[in-house]
Amino acid sequence: MSADRILSTVRTEGVRFVRFVWTDNAGLIRAKAVHTVFLDRYLAGERVGITAASPAMPVMYDAVADGAGLSPAGEAFLQADWDTFTVLPYAPGWARVLCDVWDETGPWGHCPRSFLRRMAGHAADGGIEVMAAFENEFYLLRPDGAPLDATVFAQSAALDGASDVLLEIAEALESQGVRPEQVYAESGGGQFELPVRYADVIRAADHQVIFRETVHAVARRHGLRATFLPKPWTDRAGSGAHLHLSLWRDGRNVVADPDDGSRLSAVAERFCAGILSHLPALMAITAPSHNSFKRFQPHSWSGAYTCWGYGNREAAIRIPPSGQPGGPLSNFELKTSDATANPYLSLGAVIAAGLDGVRMERRLPEPVAIDPANLAEAERANRGIRRLPSSLGDALAALDTDRVLLDALGPALARSYLAVKKLEWNGLRDMTHEDEVKLLLERY
Numbered sequence: 001m002s003a004d005r006i007l008s009t010v011r012t013e014g015v016r017f018v019r020f021v022w023t024d025n026a027g028l029i030r031a032k033a034v035h036t037v038f039l040d041r042y043l044a045g046e047r048v049g050i051t052a053a054s055p056a057m058p059v060m061y062d063a064v065a066d067g068a069g070l071s072p073a074g075e076a077f078l079q080a081d082w083d084t085f086t087v088l089p090y091a092p093g094w095a096r097v098l099c100d101v102w103d104e105t106g107p108w109g110h111c112p113r114s115f116l117r118r119m120a121g122h123a124a125d126g127g128i129e130v131m132a133a134f135e136n137e138f139y140l141l142r143p144d145g146a147p148l149d150a151t152v153f154a155q156s157a158a159l160d161g162a163s164d165v166l167l168e169i170a171e172a173l174e175s176q177g178v179r180p181e182q183v184y185a186e187s188g189g190g191q192f193e194l195p196v197r198y199a200d201v202i203r204a205a206d207h208q209v210i211f212r213e214t215v216h217a218v219a220r221r222h223g224l225r226a227t228f229l230p231k232p233w234t235d236r237a238g239s240g241a242h243l244h245l246s247l248w249r250d251g252r253n254v255v256a257d258p259d260d261g262s263r264l265s266a267v268a269e270r271f272c273a274g275i276l277s278h279l280p281a282l283m284a285i286t287a288p289s290h291n292s293f294k295r296f297q298p299h300s301w302s303g304a305y306t307c308w309g310y311g312n313r314e315a316a317i318r319i320p321p322s323g324q325p326g327g328p329l330s331n332f333e334l335k336t337s338d339a340t341a342n343p344y345l346s347l348g349a350v351i352a353a354g355l356d357g358v359r360m361e362r363r364l365p366e367p368v369a370i371d372p373a374n375l376a377e378a379e380r381a382n383r384g385i386r387r388l389p390s391s392l393g394d395a396l397a398a399l400d401t402d403r404v405l406l407d408a409l410g411p412a413l414a415r416s417y418l419a420v421k422k423l424e425w426n427g428l429r430d431m432t433h434e435d436e437v438k439l440l441l442e443r444y
Helices: 003-013 036-043 112-125 156-161 163-175 201-221 266-286 343-359 377-382 392-400 403-409 411-428 433-440
Strands: 017-023 029-035 048-051 075-080 094-102 129-141 191-193 225-227 241-249 260-264 308-310 317-319 332-334
Touching (some): 003 094, 017 036, 094 112, 129 343, 156 163, 163 201, 241 266, 260 266, 343 403, 403 411
Parallel strands (some): 017 094
Antiparallel strands (some): 017 029, 075 094, 317 332
């Protein structure tokens, strides 16, 4: 977006502050705001400074994780992507621009958004464009923390009870360039899902940031609280942010086998095989909180085993059927994903794993057509179906030895990310569930 157009919008809409937004290794969305009196300087290339310790801060508090290689000394800079500039429909007088993080010379080694751009570039080098969308589940809560309603999956009464807030969320998303496709009640009372249209991977990750910010803000305007925390209650449905991906070449979707549209193509199979082979380590990035692993239980539609299947909601990778009768497959879904993840890191790591599958010509095992937990243990072992990590600690141990993912992240980002997540694991694993939820409920 041109500087003249931005300044014209600022004047017309009465914008007073522009939030420069980035997402850190803890998956928290952070911002520093610039008064529009000074905006022309930033449009001309000036950057907003932040502490170089930012990537080393865990979710619990603002302190520096040991081993991150960072300290309070030093400065990093928010490099605005002015194409993402938008007036905030839920906050009169405010606008937002999404940012990369740079050092004094260019993209910083600790920058998640730059990492995703690099992985998308590697895919493009192989003739692949990856498109994606996050499919979020979230709870709407009353001020006392109780769920908004006591309905069950897809009960129409839930839409009546939350009609105003859901409509405002949808309208606010549309005004920011994020297109909602559906909305329905999920299994937990007061829990909703609002899938959005896919986009290229940078925009898909940007949309995830916008989605989380918008749901929280609009809920507050209605006197409610929103949370994307994966498991607020041990006895109610958890919330995922399922990641839908498709592969394109020369403007054409190549997920389906050209000779049999109901099956995966060779490139899609290899890409999915790469994800599946790295999944224990990937989960430290795609579902990276202590709370996340309370959701991954057998018989809970969360994908607790290393398997895949056509239309199987208990498989970690699900291949949804075409929405058109007899139509070709169009995407695949990673279920071991939630909104505690930094979406740029999550998508970048998934692409790195998928490209490894393509490069190594990995093959998928046979698809699983039933709940894998219902298979005899011996049959699971014979088919290579393993239980996925049951804790963040186990996933971090897998990531510690996964050279493909560590090399993709690069030494700086791998070091700071692992330092933050190990500190979070050690700091939260002995906390009671109630205290953990109280701390994290509105951070995600």
